[in-house]
Amino acid sequence: MTQDAAIQTSGLAPAEASRPVSVWRALLSRPLAFVSAAVLLIVVLVAILAPWIAPFGANQADLIHAFEGPQAGHPLGFDSAGRDVLSRLIYGAQNTIGGAGIALLVALVIGVPTGLVAGYYGRWFDSVSNWMTNLVMSLPAMIILLASRAVLGPTVWVLMVVLGFLVSPSFFRLVRGAVAGVRGELYVDAARVSGLSDARIIARHVLTVVRAPVIIQVALVGGIAIGLQAGLEFIGIGSGNIPTWGAMLNEAFTNFYRAPLLLLWPGLALGLTSAALVLLAAGIRDALDDRGREPRAPGRARRRAMAAQRAAERAELPVEGRGGLLSIRGLRVAYRQGEGDDVEVVHGVDLDVERGQIVGLVGESGSGKSQTAFSALGIIPTDGYVRSGSILVTDREVVDAASDDARRARRALGYVPQEPMSNLDPSFTIGSQLTEPLRVGGGMSRAAARRTVLDLLRAVEIADPERVYRSYPHEISGGMAQRVLIAGALSTDPSLIIADEPTTALDVTVQAEVLGILRRLRDERGVGVLIVTHNLGVIADLCDRVCVMSDGRIVETGETTQVLTAPRHPYTQRLVASVPDETVTRAPWRDPLLIEEAS
Amino acid sequence: MLGFLIRRLASSIALLLVTALLTFVLLSIPNQDVGRQLLGMQATQQAIDAKNAELGLDRPILVQFFDWLTHALQGDFGRSWFSSENVATAIGNRLPVTLSLMIGVTLVTAVFGYLLGVWAGTRRGRVDTFVQVFSVAGYALPGFLVTIVIVIVFAVKLGWFPAIGYTPITTSFTGWLSTITLPVISLSLAAVAGVAQQVRSSVIEVSRSDYIRTLTTRGLPRRRILFRHVLRNASAPALTVLGLQFVGLLGGAVIVEQIFGLPGIGSMTIKYTSQGDIPIIMGLVMLTAIGVVIINLLVDLAIGALLPKARVS
Numbered sequence: 001m002t003q004d005a006a007i008q009t010s011g012l013a014p015a016e017a018s019r020p021v022s023v024w025r026a027l028l029s030r031p032l033a034f035v036s037a038a039v040l041l042i043v044v045l046v047a048i049l050a051p052w053i054a055p056f057g058a059n060q061a062d063l064i065h066a067f068e069g070p071q072a073g074h075p076l077g078f079d080s081a082g083r084d085v086l087s088r089l090i091y092g093a094q095n096t097i098g099g100a101g102i103a104l105l106v107a108l109v110i111g112v113p114t115g116l117v118a119g120y121y122g123r124w125f126d127s128v129s130n131w132m133t134n135l136v137m138s139l140p141a142m143i144i145l146l147a148s149r150a151v152l153g154p155t156v157w158v159l160m161v162v163l164g165f166l167v168s169p170s171f172f173r174l175v176r177g178a179v180a181g182v183r184g185e186l187y188v189d190a191a192r193v194s195g196l197s198d199a200r201i202i203a204r205h206v207l208t209v210v211r212a213p214v215i216i217q218v219a220l221v222g223g224i225a226i227g228l229q230a231g232l233e234f235i236g237i238g239s240g241n242i243p244t245w246g247a248m249l250n251e252a253f254t255n256f257y258r259a260p261l262l263l264l265w266p267g268l269a270l271g272l273t274s275a276a277l278v279l280l281a282a283g284i285r286d287a288l289d290d291r292g293r294e295p296r297a298p299g300r301a302r303r304r305a306m307a308a309q310r311a312a313e314r315a316e317l318p319v320e321g322r323g324g325l326l327s328i329r330g331l332r333v334a335y336r337q338g339e340g341d342d343v344e345v346v347h348g349v350d351l352d353v354e355r356g357q358i359v360g361l362v363g364e365s366g367s368g369k370s371q372t373a374f375s376a377l378g379i380i381p382t383d384g385y386v387r388s389g390s391i392l393v394t395d396r397e398v399v400d401a402a403s404d405d406a407r408r409a410r411r412a413l414g415y416v417p418q419e420p421m422s423n424l425d426p427s428f429t430i431g432s433q434l435t436e437p438l439r440v441g442g443g444m445s446r447a448a449a450r451r452t453v454l455d456l457l458r459a460v461e462i463a464d465p466e467r468v469y470r471s472y473p474h475e476i477s478g479g480m481a482q483r484v485l486i487a488g489a490l491s492t493d494p495s496l497i498i499a500d501e502p503t504t505a506l507d508v509t510v511q512a513e514v515l516g517i518l519r520r521l522r523d524e525r526g527v528g529v530l531i532v533t534h535n536l537g538v539i540a541d542l543c544d545r546v547c548v549m550s551d552g553r554i555v556e557t558g559e560t561t562q563v564l565t566a567p568r569h570p571y572t573q574r575l576v577a578s579v580p581d582e583t584v585t586r587a588p589w590r591d592p593l594l595i596e597e598a599s
Numbered sequence: 600m601l602g603f604l605i606r607r608l609a610s611s612i613a614l615l616l617v618t619a620l621l622t623f624v625l626l627s628i629p630n631q632d633v634g635r636q637l638l639g640m641q642a643t644q645q646a647i648d649a650k651n652a653e654l655g656l657d658r659p660i661l662v663q664f665f666d667w668l669t670h671a672l673q674g675d676f677g678r679s680w681f682s683s684e685n686v687a688t689a690i691g692n693r694l695p696v697t698l699s700l701m702i703g704v705t706l707v708t709a710v711f712g713y714l715l716g717v718w719a720g721t722r723r724g725r726v727d728t729f730v731q732v733f734s735v736a737g738y739a740l741p742g743f744l745v746t747i748v749i750v751i752v753f754a755v756k757l758g759w760f761p762a763i764g765y766t767p768i769t770t771s772f773t774g775w776l777s778t779i780t781l782p783v784i785s786l787s788l789a790a791v792a793g794v795a796q797q798v799r800s801s802v803i804e805v806s807r808s809d810y811i812r813t814l815t816t817r818g819l820p821r822r823r824i825l826f827r828h829v830l831r832n833a834s835a836p837a838l839t840v841l842g843l844q845f846v847g848l849l850g851g852a853v854i855v856e857q858i859f860g861l862p863g864i865g866s867m868t869i870k871y872t873s874q875g876d877i878p879i880i881m882g883l884v885m886l887t888a889i890g891v892v893i894i895n896l897l898v899d900l901a902i903g904a905l906l907p908k909a910r911v912s
Contacts (some may be wrong), residue, residue, distance in 0.1 A: 135614060142850030143887050144622075146872040147880050151626055171758055227741030228850075235857040237869065253747060256755065263751075267744055275739035295725075379812045407818055421807040426908050427831050436827075437817040472907040485813070492818055571892065572690035 025288040033283025034468070036276035043273050046090055047097040054091060056084040059241060079251060079262055088243045089265055095244045096273070100225040101159045104218055106164025110169025112214065116202060119179025126176070133169040134355045145228075149237065156229060156242065163228060167221050174217055178210045200272055214286055219281035223274045230270050245270045295336035295383045307400045314390045314397070322392060324354040325412070325496040325528040326376055331389035333371045333380065346371050346386065347552040351530075353496055358522055358529040360539040360560065362575070363549035372549070373498050373532045377415050411441065414489030414527075416499035416518075420481035420506070424429060424473035430484050431469035439492055456487040460517050481512035486517060496528040497521065503538060515542050536579045540564055548572045607899060611892045618888045619671075619881070623664045626877050633680060636875075654680060667881065676885075677878040679871070686882040689867070694886075696765055696863035698777070700852055701845070703783040708790040709841060715791065716798020716837065720806070730795055735753060737792025743854045746785040750858065753781055763860040782859045786851050790844040797840040801833035808832075835902045842898035846891050 018360060027033050046053065062078075077085055080332045118126040147158055151157045182188060182205065191201050210372065233246025234253070245266040252262035298306070317329050333346035346368040353359045363369045374380045376391055378398065391398050396409040417423040425433050434456070435449035444452065450469075457465035460483040468476060468484065476484070489497050499518065503511040519542060521527055531542060539546050539560060546563050548556040548571065556569040567573045634647035635658055642650075651657050655666060670677060676686035719730035754762035760781045766774030805811060806829055814824050849865075856865035864883065871879040 135617060139888065139891075142853045143868055143884055146853070146868050147622065147626065147884060150872040150875040150880065151628070223739065227743075230741060231743040231854045235854055235869065237873075249744075249747065256751065260751075263747065267747065271740055271744055274741050274744075275736075278735065278739035331770065369861065377816050379815060382807070403821070407820075410816070412819040415813060417809060417813050419809060423813045425810045425814065425828050425832065427828070427906055433814070437819055440820070440823060441818040474908045488813070559733065 014509075018502050024287075027283055030287065032279050033287070033336055036280040036283065039272055039276040040280065043269075043276075044097060047093040048086055050090045050094040056088040059243070066411040072075075077261070079248070079255075079259075084247075084291055085262065088248055089245070089269060091243045092248055092266065093269065094377070095156070096226055096229065096246075096270070097143070099156050099229045099244075100222050102160040102168065103225040103229075104222055106161050107171055107221060108214075108218070110165060110168035112175050112210075115172040115175025116179055116206065116210075119176040120183055120198070120202060120206065122180070129172065129176075132174055136166060138168050139166070146237070156244070159232065160225065160229060163225055167224065167459040169219060169443055170221060171214065175210045178213060179206050182206060182209045183431070185453070201383070212284070216281045216284050219277045219284070223277035223281075226270070226277070227274055276341060295338050297336065301539040310386075310400055313388055314399070317390055318517065320446075321352075323395060324352055325354040325358075325394060326351070326530065327392040328372070328376065329389075329390045330351070331372060331375055331391065332387040333368070333375055333384055334387040336383045336385070342387075344386075346375070348389070349549075349552075349554055351547060351554065353530050355495065355528055356526045357545065358523060358531065358543050359541035360534065360546040361530060361532045361549060362534065362539050362546055364534060365401050367549045368552040369532050369549045370500055373500050373530065376530075377413055377498055378410055379415075387478060396431045411492050412495050414492060414494035416482075416486050416489045416497060416498040416502045418501040420478050420485055421473065423485055424481055426473050428472075429469070430471055430473065430476070434469075434488050434491055441492065447518050453487070453491065456490050457484070459485045460484070461513065462487075479506055479513070481509070482506060482514055483517065486514070486521075489522070494527065496530065498530045498532070500532045500533065501534070503533075503535070511538075520544065536564065536575065548575065574575045604900075607896060611896065615885070615888055615892060619885060620664060622668065623877075623881060624660055626825065626875070626880060627660045627663065627736075633875075642786045647744065659886065667878075671881075671885070675884045679879050680876050681874055686878050689879065690864065690882050690886060693863050693867050695767065696745060696861050697852055697865060698765060699768065699779050700782055700786065700855070700861070700863065701848060703779060704786045704790060704848055705841070705845060707783060707787040708794055708844060711787070712791045712794025712841070713798055715795035717802055717830065719795065720799040720802030720833075727799070730799060733791040734796040734799075737789045742789055742851050743784070743817070743858065745788055746855055746858055749781055749785050765859075765861045765863075778859075778861070782855045782861060785855050785858075786848060789851075790841075790848065793844055794840050798833060798837045801836045802829060803830045805829045830904055835906050838898050838905075840900050843893050845894050849887050849890065 027037075061084075075086055079085055079088065114129050116130045119444075141163070145162055147363070148162045149159060152162070188201060188205050191205060196204075228247030230244065230249065233244045234250045236250060248266035249263065249270070252259070252266065256263060289537055297303075328349060328351040328560040330346055331351075333351040334342040336342050349368070349372050351359075351361070351372065361369045361372065371384070373379065374384075375386055376393065376398075380386070386399050389399065393409045394412045396405075398406045398409050401409065424430070431450065431453060434453045435444075435446070438444045438445065438449040438452055442449075454465045454469060457468055462468050462480065462483055468480065468524055473481060482505075486497075486502075489499075497518070502518070506514060515538065518529055518531070522529055529542075531538065533539065543560045545558065546560045547554050548563065548567075548569065550571045556563060556567065556572045563572060564576060567576050633654060634642075634650035638646055638650055648657070650664035655663055658666075667677065674687065676690075678685055679689065682689075715730050715733075719727040750762055755760050760777050762781075765778045768775040807826075811824060811828060814828060815821070852863065853868055855861075856863045857869060860866075864886070867879075871883070884905050
C-alpha cells in the first residue's frame with residue numbers, strides 16, 4: 001500500500017512537520033476511509049496474487065457444468081461456459097486494476113511533469129500547454145476512445161493508454177495550479193536566493209505541495225478508469241477472451257433469466273472497488289482540510305428551554321438607565337464547536353448608544369467587538385448564538401424575538417460594513433440593490449425609491465449619482481463603494497448606524513472623507529453612530545464616548561477625551577501608549593465642507 | 600459582450616479545426632488498405648487500386664483532409680465507405696434519439712439537481728446529510744452498473760417499462776415516453792448528484808458572503824434574499840457543472856443506448872468505429888465536438904447574463 005507512505009510524508013507546508021502524522025491518524029479514525037483503504041488493499045493483493053490464489057484457470061471451461069450453482073471447490077458456481085466464477089473474478093481483478101493502473105500511469109507521466117514546468121516557469125510553455133489542455137478537455141472522451149479503437153485495434157490495454165492521455169489534463173491543471181500558487185511563496189523565494197537549483201527547489205518544496213492533491217486525484221481518476229473500462233467491456237468492446245469484471249457482467253446480463261446470481265459477484269466487486277476509491281479520496285481530502293464534525297444546533301426542545309431561561313434572566317434586569325437607540329445588557333455570545341463545549345467569545349457586555357451620539361467600540365481583533373455589533377444587527381455567523389442577555393433596539397427586545405418582529409425592530413439600524421467591495425451584490429446594479437429595501441420593505445413605488453436613492457447618493461457626497469446608480473459594483477472604486485454602503489445603510493432611514501471598521505480597507509484620504517460623512521449625518525439627521533474600530537485615531541476624531549473592549553469584556557468606558565488622556569484600566573493604558581503620539585493628540589479632523597458651510 | 604462573443608467564437612472555430620485535423624490524420628495513418636477490406640481477399644490488386652483511387656485514398660493525407668474540409672464546410676460530409684449511406688443523412692436519422700435522451704437528462708438534472716442542492720444548502724441538517732450521501736453514491740458507482748440495476752428492477756422484475764427498443768415521438772408520444780424514461784433516469788442519477796453537490800456548496804458559500812449579510816440588515820425578508828440574491832449568485836458554478844455533465848453525457852449515452860437498444864448516435868458510434876469507416880467517424884466526431892462547443896458557449900452566455908462581472912474578462 002504505497003498510498004500510506006505517501007500520505008505519511010506529505011505535509012502541506014514544509015514548516016508543519018508534525019502535520020503528516022496527524023493527517024494519517026485523522027484518516028484512519030474515519031471509519032469509511034479506513035474500510036475503503038482496507039477494501040482497496042484486498043483488491044490490489046488479490047490482483048497481484050491472482051495466479052497463486054485462483055483455484056482454476058480463468059478460461060478453463062467445462063460445458064457440462066454450465067450455469068451450475070455453488071458446490072464444493074466452486075463456492076460461486078459456474079458461468080455460461082462452465083468456467084469457475086471465483087477464478088474469473090480473481091483474474092478479473094488483475095485485468096481491471098492493471099488497466100486502471102496503465103491509464104493512471106500515462107496520465108501521471110504526461111500531466112505531472114508538464115504541470116510542474118508550466119506552473120514553475122510559466123511563459124510560453126504555460127500558454128501552449130494550457131491551450132492543448134483545453135483542446136483535450138473539450139473532446140468527447142468516449143467518442144475518441146471508440147475512434148481510437150478503430151485505429152489501434154481492440155485491446156483494452158491500448159484503450160487505457162488513450163484514456164490516460166485523455167484524463168492527463170486533470171493532473172496538469174491540478175499540479176500547475178498548486179505550483180503556480182507556491183512559486184510566489186516566501187520560502188520558495190528564500191530557497192532560490194540561497195542558491196538552490198531549480199531542480200532541488202522543485203523536488204524539495206514544490207513536490208511536497210502537490211503530493212496530497214495528486215493522491216486524491218489518483219483515487220478519483222482510478223475510479224473513473226475502472227468504471228469506464230468495465231463499461232466498455234460490458235457493451236462488448238474489449239479484448240474477447242481476457243477475463244474482466246465488465247466482460248463477466250456482460251455475459252451475466254445476457255444470461256440473466258437463467259442465472260441471475262452471476263450478475264451479483266462482478267457487480268459487487270466493481271461497485272465496491274469504485275466506491276472505495278471515491279470514498280478514500282473524500283476521506284483524504286477531509287483529513288487534509290482537518291474537517292472535523294460540523295457543529296450541530298441543539299434540538300427544538302432544548303432551544304425552547306434555553307430561550308425560556310434567557311427570558312427569565314432578562315426579566316430580572318433593572319430597567320433604569322435603559323432606552324436610547326441601543327441598549328445592551330449582559331450580552332454573551334458563544335460559538336458551537338464540532339466537538340466539545342461551546343466557546344464563549346463575548347462575556348457579558350453592557351453598551352448604550354443615545355440619540356445623536358457617536359460611540360466608539362475599540363479593541364484588538366478577536367476582542368469580541370465585532371461579535372457585539374453583529375449581535376445587535378442579528379447577523380452572527382451560522383454557528384454563533386446569543387447565549388444570554390438583552391438587546392433593546394429603540395426600546396424593543398430583539399433577542400429571542402419572532403424573526404419578523406426582530407426584523408421590524410432592526411429597521412431602525414443601518415449597517416456599514418468593513419470591506420466595501422465584498423458587501424455589494426455583484427449581480428445587481430447599485431440602484432437596484434439600494435432601491436430594493438425601499439420598495440419591498442418600505443412599500444415605495446419604483447420612481448419614488450429611485451428619487452430617494454439618488455438623494456442618498458448625493459448625501460454621501462457622490463459627484464455623479466446617476467452614473468453610480470446605473471453601475472455594477474465592479475465598475476466603481478473602493479471609496480465609492482463605501483459611500484454607496486453608507487447610502488445603503490441610510491436607505492431604511494435608521495436612527496442608529498452601526499459601522500464595523502468602516503475605514504480599514506480604504507486609502508487615508510478616503511478614510512477622512514468617510515468619517516466626515518458619518519459626522520455630518522449625525523449633525524444633520526441626528527442619527528446615533530456606533531463605530532467599531534481598532535484605530536484610536538478614528539476614535540479621537542469622531543467619537544463622543546468610547547468603550548474599550550478586551551477579551552470579550554468592556555474594560556473601560558467614558559468620554560473620549562477622558563479615556564484617551566487619562567486611561568484608568570491597564571489595557572487601555574497600553575493601547576493608548578502604543579499609538580504614535582501625533583495620531584491621538586492632534587486636533588480633531590474637520591470636514592472642509594462643514595467649515596465652508598459654517599463660514 | 601460582443602467582443603467576448605467574437606473571441607469565444609474564434610477560439611471555438613480554431614478548436615474545431617484542430618480537432619478535425621488531428622482526428623483525420625490519426626484515423627488515416629493505419630487505414631492504408633481500405634480497398635482490400637471493402638473488396639475482400641479475392642480481389643485483384645488492380646481492382647483494389649481502382650477502389651482506393653475512387654475513394655481518393657491514393658492522395659496524400661493532407662490533401663484528403665482539405666478535400667474533406669472544403670466539402671464539410673458546404674455541408675457535405677461524404678458517404679460511408681462500407682454502406683455508401685450519406686453521412687449527414689445517417690447521422691440525421693439517429694440524432695432525434697440521442698437528442699431526446701440529452702434534453703431529457705438535462706431537464707431532469709437541472710430541475711432535480713437544483714432543487715436538491717438548494718434544499719440541502721438552505722435546510723442543512725438531515726436533508727443535507729441525505730443529499731451528501733446521494734452525491735457520493737452517484738459519483739462512486741459506475742454509471743452502467745446503476746443502469747443494469749435499473750433495468751433489472753424496473754423493466755425485468757416490475758415490468759413497468761420496456762427493457763429494450765425505441766418508439767419515435769412521431770409514432771406515439773406515450774410509447775416514446777416509456778422507451779425513454781429508464782435511459783433518462785439512468786443517465787440522470789450521477790448528473791443530478793454532481794449538480795446538487797455543486798449547488799449545495801455554492802448556496803452555502805454565497806449565504807455566508809458579506810453582501811448577503813449586509814442585505815439582511817436592510818430588513819429584506821429572508822425568502823426574498825434567498826430567491827433573488829443567493830440563488831442568482833450561486834447559479835454560475837452550477838451552470839458550469841451542468842455544462843461539464845452534458846459533455847460527459849455524450850460518453851454515457853454510448854453505453855446506455857447500447858444497453859437499451861436505442862438506435863442513436865451512441866450505438867452508431869460503436870457500430871462504425873469498429874469498421875474504421877472514416878467518413879462516418881469524422882461526421883460523428885465533428886457532431887459531438889460542435890455539440891460541446893455550442894454547450895460551452897451557451898453556458899458562458901448564461902453566466903455572462905447572470906453575472907455582469909463575468910462579461911468583463
